[in-house]
Amino acid sequence: MKKYRKYIIAVMTVLMIxxxxxxxxxxxxxxxxxxxxxxxxxxxxxxxxFNKKNNDY
Incomplete structure (x- = not known):
């Protein structure tokens, strides 16, 4: 379990960022x-x- 703990923390940190x-x-x-x-x-x-369809000048 300790082996996967670092990976889980790293993945959670990346996801939060x-x-x-x-x-x-x-x-x-x-x-x-x-x-x-x-x-x-x-x-x-x-x-x-500016609008979604085009740029009005």
Missing amino acids: AVGLTACGKSTAQDLQSNKWYLNQKGQSYKTQ
Whole structure:
């Protein structure tokens, strides 16, 4: 049993780290979609919003 104890602890630790990292926040796509963005070009400002289907400029 002692032989497998180290392996069990190692596997549990790796699983806990993996679950913690995957549950830590939104994806980049969700972050882009949840905000309004403004593009500044040559003194002009353009409102931009991202959605799932395409990028609206």
